[in-house]
């Protein structure tokens with residue numbers, strides 16, 4: 001897959017089959033659209049192109065709003081699309097200039113001249129151009145002039161996609177990891193850099209790698225203990241993860257940590273990926289560290305069972 005960080009980097013391709021969207025999570029509904037996109041491209045010996053915007057329009061129009069949480073970071077989204085065999089992914093900043101183009105300018109300048117669109121796969125409700133004035137009808141009206149074809153994604157499919165992004169976010173925030181994974185079609189994951197914590201973990205007999213997620217907009221599941229698999233340098237380990245404030249030690253920050261099974265290496269500053277499989281239990285304030293350690297032993301047994 002070829003990746004572009006601005007629409008201006010893209011050179012028009014022959015028979016571009018294009019779709020536009022946020023594709024947060026690259027979940028089962030998105031996968032269906034991407035599959036269709038690739039089939040259409042194959043039919044005409046063309047190439048599949050996805051146009052997505054980053055930062056998300058809401059981040060530009062409402063920078064003060066920190067509530068926008070996405071299932072996938074932009075890098076994760078690109079990796080997932082690459083796995084699915086998309087030919088070209090254009091991630092273009094959603095600037096005010098960009099959004100000030102009229103619908104017709106957008107179709108002519110972006111879709112036709114910059115991308116070379118031959119077919120566009122688009123939802124019935126997709127809006128574009130200044131004040132979101134453009135839509136499917138404009139594409140259909142201008143298609144003959146600019147020699148492209150419009151393929152509408154049926155309303156039901158669009159609703160499925162919207163419903164599943166929302167439901168995945170809800171599920172992740174409420175300990176329903178398995179449900180989220182069912183909608184995603186793969187295990188939800190977090191990518192982060194290992195940073196120093198309070199160095200207490202190893203004293204308790206359970207060292208925990210603390211993850212820093214740099215993307216503030218990444219959705220983090222609700223507090224609790226989870227059965228996970230951790231990718232470190234291409235090797236996959238089982239482990240038990242914790243998300244919470246550590247009430248037992250009156251922790252002040254919300255941590256993401258993982259005790260990795262059968263592992264004993266220093267991995268500070270490394271970027272690791274953690275795949276979530278099961279929710280194990282909720283966060284508890286124990287009366288002592290000894291009680292916490294006893295529980296950690298039980299958690300380990302439970303997680304091993306769940307992942308075996």
Ligand SMILES: Cc1cc2nc3c(=O)[nH]c(=O)nc-3n(C[C@H](O)[C@H](O)[C@H](O)COP(=O)(O)O)c2cc1C
Pocket residue numbers: 197198199200201202206207208209210225240241242245246247248249257258259282283284285286292296299
């Ligand atoms: C599987 C697992 C379960 C945990 N459960 C709890 C818990 O229920 N309550 C709590 O206060 N801390 C819990 N912790 C967090 C520990 O308090 C934390 O790992 C310890 O404070 C070490 O922190 P450090 O990595 O900053 O040294 C858990 C950690 C792990 C790995």
Ligand SMILES: Nc1ncnc2c1ncn2[C@@H]1O[C@H](COP(=O)(O)OP(=O)(O)O)[C@@H](O)[C@H]1O
Pocket residue numbers: 194195196197198199200201202203206207208209210258259260261262263264265266267268
């Ligand atoms: N099995 C393991 N699971 C997690 N981290 C481990 C493991 N073995 C060694 N480590 C290393 O130890 C660190 C965690 O130890 P810990 O005492 O909890 O320190 P910190 O509070 O800095 O996280 C990890 O960041 C990692 O570099």
